[in-house]
């Protein structure tokens with residue numbers, strides 16, 4: 001079984017990276033290429049046979065490969081201050097030096113960004129648009145404070161426009177049935193992933209695996225094999241031993257530390273066990289609706305970071321309750337103002353630790369150790 | 381009703397607002413823009429303020445509601461469209477309608493005639509425009525202070541006294557420069573710029589270059605659509621995601637005004653201007669136009685800024 005899981009993972013990753021310069025050996029993609037942000041309705045692109053790449057994900061790979069410092073320094077040389085989100089700085093360094101652990105990303109024919117997670121991404125995509133001189137599409141998602149009907153009309157017009165723009169780019173006709181199929185793949189992937197992460201609370205699994213494996217839901221959510229992969233993983237995990245280590249169950253609020261081999265500061269968390277994380281639920285998109293337009297609207301207008309504080313609080317409280325966590329570690333991420341406020345109103349004891357998900361120099365491990373020691377004393 | 385408004389995206393045509401221009405509060409959210417920080421402080425602490433209207437246009441403003449949660453004052457966040465096409469204009473117009481309803485409901489007060497207010501804003505912006513055209517003959521500090529003063533009084537109470545008091549003094553200067561940045565909460569920086577013999581001859585500030593002569597031309601169509609069109613179609617903010625249009629407009633203007641250099645003032649942790657700067661700087665380098673970047677977060681930065689401005693003036 002593990003062999004098959006491994007095989008699917010390799011196939012998906014090989015497919016994703018095949019046009020990165022390290023593996024492409026000079027071959028260029030036959031299809032058009034889009035660079036997208038994490039919550040772009042990629043189902044539309046998949047249905048139109050457009051290849052899409054996620055610079056944010058590549059920044060995580062760069063940090064995991066211990067290459068972030070040199071690229072962050074290059075970003076400063078490109079006049080982009082490292083006060084900005086480190087994902088963007090890392091990629092700015094990478095595209096400027098045309099270097100990275102897997103080489104260069106395939107050159108984009110179009111850039112698509114959304115504001116349903118933050119406002120940084122559209123600004124970042126603007127600097128990419130200047131560099132590559134290709135069309136830039138910004139999709140604007142009002143979120144939940146806006147009357148649903150108005151928001152739907154606004155989002156639908158933008159999705160329709162995007163489709164027309166892509167028809168022009170690819171010189172091919174959009175096929176609605178293909179989109180419906182692709183959306184159902186995404187729905188299946190989300191359901192299967194939910195079954196995977198359910199196991200974190202009770203089974204003997206390292207969160208590292210989940211922090212890494214959510215990558216398929218991000219970069220390949222509408223591929224048929226993703227649901228298959230997650231179904232296998234869920235079934236394998238459910239057979240694992242129940243955990244009985246007596247460690248303090250803790251909820252992880254924020255991003256994984258991409259530069260860390262375990263994705264969390266495992267070396268100072270020996271008394272704690274991560275039983276839940278909001279990050280691993282962010283791509284559990286809700287594709288409800290009667291047709292493709294409604295499904296895409298619901299999935300992408302109501303992403304976690306596009307919700308009001310009140311709804312976020314409610315969602316987070318529910319997740320924490322279900323996880324059985326007795327306390328929380330809330331990460332104050334230099335890169336991400338939007339995620340700062342996720343843990344504002346939670347009812348269990350929590351400690352804040354200052355980090356950056358990419359730049360390892362931000363973590364003061366001694367201070368973090370002290371904070372975790374203190375947290376222990378607040379738990380009864 | 382005393383509503384504090386943040387940003388030029390909050391249209392003055394709907395109701396009287398006081399434009400936020402600066403406040404000293406103890407609140408200090410880390411890695412967060414000082415301007416938004418101070419806005420939150422004023423809304424929370426200043427008893428003379430009973431409401432707040434602010435945009436969702438950058439990451440700092442995006443999360444303002446999370447920090448104002450404890451306040452019972454009127455609050456409204458305008459979701460400023462990330463684009464400026466017809467869909468965005470229609471969508472923003474809907475929000476303006478909703479804003480009006482929300483204000484009327486909260487204050488139990490019917491807001492007056494919008495067309496009247498449109499005339500008042502038009503008139504004010506034209507006056508600003510008339511001074512903008514002669515920036516090389518007036519003190520920029522007087523000009524910007526007068527605008528801030530103007531924006532801090534209710535529209536119907538304003539007789540434009542401060543603006544009308546600006547005198548044409550033909551100040552002497554050594555070099556002509558162009559100013560780029562977000563709302564200039566701390567105008568001391570202008571004193572330092574002018575003190576170094578630099579004359580600001582044009583800018584793209586939200587309270588100056590971007591609103592001068594910005595008027596609602598006709599409102600035969602839906603009045604909210606007309607206001608929305610005006611706000612979204614005038615000179616762009618970097619939060620509207622069209623850097624190339626901003627840069628080409630500005631560069632054209634700075635060439636027309638014979639600017640010898642550019643001073644780019646931004647707030648620390650202000651991502652729209654930080655990203656814009658990285659592109660702007662490369663463009664100006666290509667054109668051999670020197671640029672000074674001042675990223676300010678507090679008054680200590682001002683003394684450092686003074687040295688930087690002096691050094692910059694020497695290079696021109």
Ligand code: SF4
Nearest residue numbers: 085117118120335336
């Ligand atoms: S880390 Fe935060 S600021 Fe950066 S891209 Fe993600 S959501 Fe945006």
Ligand code: SF4
Nearest residue numbers: 413438440562647650
């Ligand atoms: S100064 Fe920049 S970060 Fe601050 S509120 Fe204005 S646009 Fe946002």
